[in-house]
Amino acid sequence: MTKPHPEQLPTQSGRAGYAQGMSKTPWDKEAAARVQSAAARNPDSASARDQLDREAQSQAAKNENEEDDC
Template identity: 75%
Template sequence: MTKHTPWDKEAAARVRSAVATHPDCPSARDGLDREAQSQADKNEHQDDDC
């Protein structure tokens, strides 16, 4: 079973960088960079609420 780690801003930045470097990769075509940033933003706001 895999471990689930919520997206954070650093992870989202790594994905965006990889997508910018390799725009034809499957992650770029799937929009993973946008999804990662969206989830990181959501997780950051949830942490602020505590």
């Protein structure tokens, strides 16, 4: 039996992924788009209910702006 990837383990919020603020990989536009698409396909999912799609998009924009400032 293989161990689940850390992103597949539930967090205290109940959704899969790292605890808020503990992500090891910064959000980028492509990842945020995947989350938004998944949330749109299944609005009853934990990610959609927790508004992870909005958070992902916000963090991706923030990360892109930080990269532009360098």
